[in-house]
Amino acid sequence: MLLEYLFLIPIITGLICLIPKRPSCIGYTQVLGTLILFGIGLSTIQHTLNSGSIYFLNDLVYIDALSALMIFLITLVSLLASIYSIGYMKNQIEEKIHNIWKLKGYYLLINIFIFTMLMVVSTNNIGVMWIAIEATTLVSAFLVGYYNKERPVEAAWKYIILCTVGIAFAMIGIILAYYAATEVGGVRELSLHWDYLIHIAHKLDPTFIKIAFVFILIGFGTKAGRAPMHSWLPDAHSEAPTPVSALLSGVLIKCGIYCILRFTVLTNIAVGKDFTSGLLLVFGLLSLIIATFFILIQHNVKRLLAYHSLEHIGIITCGLAFGTPIAVFGALIHMINHAMVKTLMFFTSGNLALKYHTKDMTHIRGAINVMPFSGTALLVGGLALAGSPPFSIFLSEFYILRGGIQSHHYIASGLFLLMLVIVFGGLSQHLLEMAIGPVSNTSGEVVTIAKGEISKSSLLAIGIPLILVCLLGFYVPPPLFNLLNEATKIINLGHSL
Amino acid sequence: MFDLSNLVSTVFHKQEVYEFIVSLIVLSSIIMTGSRRLETIIKLFALQSLGLVIVILISGIARHSHETYMISGITLLGKCILIPWVLSLVLNKVKIRREVETYVALPASMLICCGVAVFVFYITTSYKIASEVMSSSLLSASVSMILIGLFIMMTRKKALTQILGLYVMENGIFALSIDTIYDMPLVVEMGIFLDLLIGAMVMGIYVYRIKQSFDTINVEEMQELKG
Known part of the structure; x- marks a missing residue:
């Protein structure tokens, strides 16, 4: 069993990254570490599929299909972010934005960040999960404020304060759930464990669980960047270094969703589905609507992508709210698709921002000519992100919509579809203008920018998700399909086989 | 043999001392909303936490729980x-002692918070969350502390005061957990302790960085990111 290495490897990699003197050497160490981590993640999935849930470390670690899915996402996006970091950080050192010690600190922090996220998704104890989520905030606050200038410091401050207050609310929810469990005679030592709580869920007092769920939804919803607690999200995503933005958007906000998901399962058994479904639907649609509005008026490309994450959080929430198996399946596969597409888009837009020395979309024009590979990836990824067929996001959105109609949420489905259409238009316009169109500066003169890509490593980091985005639209590999099916069962029934 | 719990139950038979400490805890958070000097607020926070420690100890002695001693x-x-020490360090670094402007005038905010506390005490007496050991006044105290903490965070402009508001809220949640579930498992309590401590350091570092970047720790000056 390789499971212990899942937690050891990020720590070891982080420490080893402190040793080398050459930046590229540190980068390669990091890639090697995350590659091994990804391998272990895959073997964990294999193990959960073959022989059921894993208990480990005195039952403190509990990995079922849903956790395995999250581990897959975290390890994959970490690997991509590490590959991209090589070129990105090399460029930053060449431009004298930081020195070797800051670089080492960056790699150490990013490894601790990965470690805490893995802890969130694989622990059995809700209390430990809360601690891990709070730890992700504290670690990533330094990553968000990495550049230490006015804007990043402001973003990091907002991020840390909002998320800490939000998570404090989640603590109230956890306390109430624990109270409800001990009240009906639950064993005190076990009453914070997911598997035990699910086991006694039908006995729990519905009133307490309802109040607890509301607190949890607000608390972890803040971490998931769900409207109306989303205001940290565009700031943090736009000011962080690009690989960190990809990690934040690709997996961190999904860790928040994961926590809510676990609680939704519990609440569904204790109270019934209508309660959670209604609340989730309201928050999901609200996120969609707010995101749509801001996407249309956005100028900063990284903020555009951040608001787009908000939209996709709304989509996933709607999928969970509709609650039919196909909608839940769609929501889960959407988590993977969104992580891939968003990683791809952050990397390409990061390349463009480095090339054009601006994040303002009105000044980024003709990307296809200037950077043939990144420009093409921007175009393809933009279409995928907007949800056009034949890419994977279209498929998952279609599943969710179908689930919505199946469960007779006609008005919600209609609103959902309307928002998707508006976003499709707004986003394609923004991204098409960036990809094609005359290169000009502020005063309208045509200027030439030297052709060429930023770095080879970024090409690889863009290539892998690009292939996955195209592939997942047609073909979901059988192990992944099984995993998604198992996870859907966990959400709908409360337990796996 | 000397039986501690017997002694406690005789001394606190009418729970007068207990009630007295709980009311001190609420009072300290109300005074916090009315004080201008940051140092005073930090000291009040330490005092309030000390009150909570005594409350946990009393409940631990009454229930013969050894874990509770550890937690206290x-x-x-x-x-x-540690947390007051970290925050005082930050205070000395940024050299800002007083909070001159607030969104709500200080006497008014004290009055508002008194009103909030009275309201909460009035409401929560009708909801009796069963608590065999102690009276339900701690529940009312915890809810009012959470609300007062939020109030401090919303009405103050200095970044450091916002951190303190956050910790008042955290104390409120802690009091809630003592009242309803006595204590969490030790692993969880240790983790929360670590998170709070690291949180104080991280936020302290950011207060310092804000001071360096913006030359003030007024959060309303930070308006670069919009839309």
Whole structure:
């Protein structure tokens, strides 16, 4: 069993990254570490599929299909972010934005960040999960404020304060759930464990669980960047270094969703589905609507992508709210698709921002000519992100919509579809203008920018998700399909086989 | 043999001391909303945490729980000593002692918070969450502390005061957990303790960075990111 290495490897990699003197050497160490981590993640999935849930470390670690899915996402996006970091950080050192010690600190922090996220998704104890989520905030606050200038410091401050207050609310929810469990005679030592709580869920007092769920939804919803607690999200995503933005958007906000998901399962058994479904639907649609509005008026490309994450959080929430198996399946596969597409888009837009020395979309024009590979990836990824067929996001959105109609949420489905259409238009316009169109500066003169890509490593980091985005639209590999099916069962029934 | 719990139950038979400490805890958070000097607020926070430690100890002695002694020890170390110390360090670094402007005038905010506390005490007496050991006044105290903490965070402009508001809220949640579930498992309590401590350091570092970047720790000056 390789499971212990899942937690050891990020720590070891982080420490080893402190040793080398050459930046590229540190980068390669990091890639090697995350590659091994990804391998272990895959073997964990294999193990959960073959022989059921894993208990480990005195039952403190509990990995079922849903956790395995999250581990897959975290390890994959970490690997991509590490590959991209090589070129990105090399460029930053060449431009004298930081020195070797800051670089080492960056790699150490990013490894601790990965470690805490893995802890969130694989622990059995809700209390430990809360601690891990709070730890992700504290670690990533330094990553968000990495550049230490006015804007990043402001973003990091907002991020840390909002998320800490939000998570404090989640603590109230956890306390109430624990109270409800001990009240009906639950064993005190076990009453914070997911598997035990699910086991006694039908006995729990519905009133307490309802109040607890509301607190949890607000608390972890803040971490998931769900409207109306989303205001940290565009700031943090736009000011962080690009690989960190990809990690934040690709997996961190999904860790928040994961926590809510676990609680939704519990609440569904204790109270019934209508309660959670209604609340989730309201928050999901609200996120969609707010995101749509801001996407249309956005100028900063990284903020555009951040608001787009908000939209996709709304989509996933709607999928969970509709609650039919196909909608839940769609929501889960959407988590993977969104992580891939968003990683791809952050990397390409990061390349463009480095090339054009601006994040303002009105000044980024003709990307296809200037950077043939990144420009093409921007175009393809933009279409995928907007949800056009034949890419994977279209498929998952279609599943969710179908689930919505199946469960007779006609008005919600209609609103959902309307928002998707508006976003499709707004986003394609923004991204098409960036990809094609005359290169000009502020005063309208045509200027030439030297052709060429930023770095080879970024090409690889863009290539892998690009292939996955195209592939997942047609073909979901059988192990992944099984995993998604198992996870859907966990959400709908409360337990796996 | 000397039986501690017997002694406690005789001394606190009418729970007068207990009630007195709980009311001190609420009072300290109300005074916080009315004080201008940041140092005073930090000291009040330490005092309030000390009150909470005594409350946990009393409940621990009454229930013969050894874990509770550990938890009260950790809390004493963290909330009464380390966190105030970290925050005072930051205070000395940024050299800002007083909070001149607030969104709500200080006497008014004290009055509002008194009103909030009275309202909460009035409401929560009708909801009796069963608590065999102690009276339900701690529940009312915890809810009012959470609300007062939020109030401090919303009405103050200095970044440091916002951190303190956050910790008042955290103390409120802690009091809620003592009242309803007595204590969490030790692993969880230790983790929360670590998170709070690291949180104080991280936020302290950011207060310092804000001071360096913006030359003030007024959060309303930070308006670069919009839309």
